[in-house]
Amino acid sequence: MAKSTNTEDKILESASQVFSEKGFNGARMREIADTAGINKGLLHYYFKTKDALFEAVFKVAFKQLISRIQHILEMDLPLYEKIDLIVDTYLGMIMKNPSLPNFVISELNKDADRFIKRNISKKETQIFAKFIALVDQEADEGKIKRIDARQLLMNIISMIVFPVLGRPIMQVIFGTDNDEFKSLLLERKQHIKEFVKDALKP
Amino acid sequence: MAKSTNTEDKILESASQVFSEKGFNGARMREIADTAGINKGLLHYYFKTKDALFEAVFKVAFKQLISRIQHILEMDLPLYEKIDLIVDTYLGMIMKNPSLPNFVISELNKDADRFIKRNISKKETQIFAKFIALVDQEADEGKIKRIDARQLLMNIISMIVFPVLGRPIMQVIFGTDNDEFKSLLLERKQHIKEFVKDALKP
DNA sequence: GTCTATATCATGATAGAC
DNA sequence: GTCTATCATGATATAGAC
Numbered sequence: 001m002a003k004s005t006n007t008e009d010k011i012l013e014s015a016s017q018v019f020s021e022k023g024f025n026g027a028r029m030r031e032i033a034d035t036a037g038i039n040k041g042l043l044h045y046y047f048k049t050k051d052a053l054f055e056a057v058f059k060v061a062f063k064q065l066i067s068r069i070q071h072i073l074e075m076d077l078p079l080y081e082k083i084d085l086i087v088d089t090y091l092g093m094i095m096k097n098p099s100l101p102n103f104v105i106s107e108l109n110k111d112a113d114r115f116i117k118r119n120i121s122k123k124e125t126q127i128f129a130k131f132i133a134l135v136d137q138e139a140d141e142g143k144i145k146r147i148d149a150r151q152l153l154m155n156i157i158s159m160i161v162f163p164v165l166g167r168p169i170m171q172v173i174f175g176t177d178n179d180e181f182k183s184l185l186l187e188r189k190q191h192i193k194e195f196v197k198d199a200l201k202p
Numbered sequence: 203m204a205k206s207t208n209t210e211d212k213i214l215e216s217a218s219q220v221f222s223e224k225g226f227n228g229a230r231m232r233e234i235a236d237t238a239g240i241n242k243g244l245l246h247y248y249f250k251t252k253d254a255l256f257e258a259v260f261k262v263a264f265k266q267l268i269s270r271i272q273h274i275l276e277m278d279l280p281l282y283e284k285i286d287l288i289v290d291t292y293l294g295m296i297m298k299n300p301s302l303p304n305f306v307i308s309e310l311n312k313d314a315d316r317f318i319k320r321n322i323s324k325k326e327t328q329i330f331a332k333f334i335a336l337v338d339q340e341a342d343e344g345k346i347k348r349i350d351a352r353q354l355l356m357n358i359i360s361m362i363v364f365p366v367l368g369r370p371i372m373q374v375i376f377g378t379d380n381d382e383f384k385s386l387l388l389e390r391k392q393h394i395k396e397f398v399k400d401a402l403k404p
Numbered sequence: 405g406t407c408t409a410t411a412t413c414a415t416g417a418t419a420g421a422c
Numbered sequence: 423g424t425c426t427a428t429c430a431t432g433a434t435a436t437a438g439a440c
Contacts, residue, residue, distance in 0.1 A: 007405080022312070025227035029434065042406060044435060069375060099311070101368075106308040108370040109301070110224070113380070116373050125377030145400065150376060150386055151393045155361050157375075161368065162360035166303075168310040170359070171318050173271060174352060175327030178315070184352055191353045198347065199401035209423080231416060244424060246417060 008046050010036045016057045020103040024054050058107060065104050068093060069157070070124075073131045079138045080197065082131075083156060087192050091160045095185060101165045144200040152200075159192050210248050212238045218259045222305040226256050260309060267306050270295060271359070272326075275333045281340045282399065284333075285358060289394050293362045297387060303367045346402040354402075361394050 004010045014035035018027045029050055033040045047053035072085050094101060108115055135149035163170060163185060171181050206212050216237035220229045231252055235242045249255035274287050296303060310317055337351035365372060365387060373383050 023225065023227060023308070025225060026312070028432095030432090039407060040434085041408075041436085045405070048435090050434065066371065066375065102308065102311045105368055105371065106225070106304065109304045109367075110228070112370040116370055116380075119374045120377050120379075122377075124374060128376050147397075148389070148393065150378075151390065151397075153375075154365050154372060154386075154390075155394075155397060157368070157372070158360040158364035159357050162364040163356050165311075165367070166307055166359070166363065168314040168318055169268065169307065170356060172321045172326060173268065173355075173359075174330050175322050175324075176352075177322075178318075184356075187350070188353065188356075191350065192357075195349075195353075195357060195401050198403070199397050201400070201403075230414090232414095241425060242416085243418085243426075247423070250417090252416065 007036075007038065007042070011038070011043060011046055011053070012056060012060075015053050016061065019054060019057050020061070020099045023103070023106055024050075027054075058104070061100060061104050062108075064093075064097075065100055070127050073127050079134055079144065082134070083196055084193055086156060087160060087189055087196075090157075091189050091192070094161060094164050098164050098167075101161050105165070142202055145202050147200065152196075155199075156192070156196060159195070163188065209238075209240065209244070213240070213245060213248055213255070214258060214262075217255050218263065221256060221259050222263070222301045225305070225308055226252075229256075231255075260306070263302060263306050264310075266295075266299075267302055272329050275329050281336055281346065284336070285398055286395055288358060289362060289391055289398075292359075293391050293394070296363060296366050300366050300369075303363050307367070344404055347404050349402065354398075357401075358394070358398060361397070365390065 004013060011032070015027075015032045018032045018035060022028075022031075027050075029040055029043055032053075033043050036043075043053070047056065068089055069086065072082060072089065075082065075085075077085065131153065132149040135144075135147065135152060138144050139146040167181065171177070174181070176184075206215060213234070217229075217234045220234045220237060224230075224233075229252075231242055231245055234255075235245050238245075245255070249258065270291055271288065274284060274291065277284065277287075279287065333355065334351040337346070337349065337354060340346050341348040369383065373379070376383070378386075
């Protein structure tokens with residue numbers, strides 16, 4: 001990831017970093033400016049308000065979190081291959097950006113309903129309808145056990161995202177240090193794929 | 203839940219509510235006082251600082267989120283019964299307090315490492331060791347497929363907690379309104395139990 | 405475009421009357 | 423214990439020089 005030389009991009013990078021760590025309310029314009037190596041005045045020159053800057057950052061983060069899944073859901077692939085692809089790409093992406101899910105989800109939960117209404121379009125419904133059709137079809141063919149496609153996708157995404165999101169909780173429950181937990185996460189791709197396939201066996 | 207008449211408890215209730223919704227940085231002492239029906243001065247009379255008040259609230263919330271699981275892990279039960287019990291009690295509790303996981307996890311992620319060190323004791327490790335032994339034993343007896351107990355528990359907790367935590371995300375991916383999603387959650391207890399048992403079949 | 409200096413406002417916290 | 427009034431701080435945002 002090459003550091004931007006352009007000022008606006010430098011601001012967006014720093015803002016993304018600070019907002020992710022501290023959240024909207026915890027982030028300080030001062031800290032964003034310092035991180036970007038500029039002064040506060042210049043922040044407001046590029047982005048009128050803190051809200052505007054946040055919007056710009058959040059939009060990118062949200063898209064980053066959701067677009068890969070949607071893309072894979074749209075592809076023409078047998079179910080098992082699709083599941084493997086989701087697990088590999090999504091868990092990989094999240095382990096590279098472990099603060100991303102917490103950032104998006106925390107902020108989203110502050111004003112969930114408004115956001116949901118703004119972001120559900122026909123497109124989402126159509127993409128997902130395709131996945132439902134695939135699951136039903138493979139069940140018809142006897143390749144997998146019959147299952148509610150929504151519950152199935154929810155299971156998969158949960159098992160991918162939650163361990164990273166809830167790492168502190170899990171470590172306390174397990175009584176596990178950072179290193180041991182990290183190795184658990186590394187084994188997780190393989191584990192989830194097998195677990196889901198076992199659950200789907202007809 | 204009877205409203206407290208005692209002032210300190212009234213403060214704690216209001217603080218819990220406001221902190222859960224807004225987080226530490228978003229919460230205002232002013233709003234907490236208003237919600238409790240008292241003035242700001244009195245807040246500081248009972249709890250010297252905002253930090254102190256937060257600590258008191260967070261402690262309870264964290265315990266609420268983690269103690270049930272630990273309690274069930276400690277019980278003497280066959281694995282399947284234990285799993286059913288975890289799913290039923292935990293999902294029930296979280297659906298009654300949907301903002302609880304987001305609150306605890308968001309705040310925890312702000313300073314994860316310090317917290318983990320403070321909260322891992324021998325006790326946690328011992329409780330969890332018992333669960334590992336149970337899983338291994340039932341695998342030895344051929345009752346279930348051999349599996350890493352840590353991954354198994356992580357799967358179960360993920361599937362319980364994440365859908366409530368990441369509801370906004372899931373609704374956008376599904377293109378689903380609040381009512382439909384709620385009915386999905388209601389079916390979820392049964393679904394998770396079956397899904398896990400299918401995955402564990404030898 | 406970039407900086408410094410300043411205006412404006414809201415918040416957490418305190419002091420002191422009752 | 424409870425209230426009102428006030429302080430001190432630190433934040434966003436703006437104005438204006440360069």
